[in-house]
Amino acid sequence: MKEVFILSYGCDLDHSNIDYLVKERLMPFSVERAYWRKEKPPKESDICLYYDVFEINRNKLNKGYYGNTFYINEMRLESFMYSLSKLKGNHVYGNPNVRAHAYVFIDNVEYTGRIYESLVDNEYLVFLDEESLNNIELREKLPSLQRELHYLSMPKGLSLEERDLLVAEWIRRIISEVKKEK
Secondary structure, eight states: OOOEEEEESSSOOOOOHHHIIIIIIIIGHHHHHHHTTOOOOOTTEEEEEEEEEEETTTTTTTOOOOOOEEEEEEHHHHHHHHHHHHHSSSSEEEEEEEEEEEEEEEEEEEEEEEEEEEETTTEEEEEEEETTTTHHHHHHHHHOGGGGSSSSSEEEEHHHHHHHHHHHHHHHHHHHHHHHHH
C-alpha cells in the first residue's frame, strides 16, 4: 500500500473548510472509524494517507490530524487535493517518514522548530512550534511579520551543522523583527 502525507500550512488558514473537507472526504475512511466499527478499509483503497495542518497564527484554533490514518484511493486523493488547492495556504506532499524537531540555542536560550520534508520542492520546511516556552512570544508576533519569516525552507542535502546554522539565523531574524515592533 502506498503511503502519502499531505501538509497544509500558512497563516490564518480556513480551518472551518479544512475541517469540513476532512470530515466529509477522509473521516469515513479513517482507521479509527474502521477499528471502532470492526470494519476493514474499503477494498478499492490503495493509499494510506496521513494529513497534518500547521497554522502559523497560534491564536487560531488548529485542530491537528496528525494521529489519524485514512485509507483512500487515488480518485479520493486527487479530489481532496483539488479541494484543498481552492483554500488559502500551501498544501504540499511530504515524506510520511520525516517529522522532526530542531533545537537551537541563541544566547543560552533554547528555541525549537518542527521540521517536515516537502516532496514538491525537494526541501525541508521548518516552523516555530511550542515545544519551547521561549517560542511563545515569537509565535504570537509571527503573523504580523514579513511572510518570508513565517517559516523556513531549506534545501535537502545540507549537513546537520549547516541546517542548525540556518535555523538559528532564521530565528535570530525573527527575534530582531519582534524587538523592532516593541
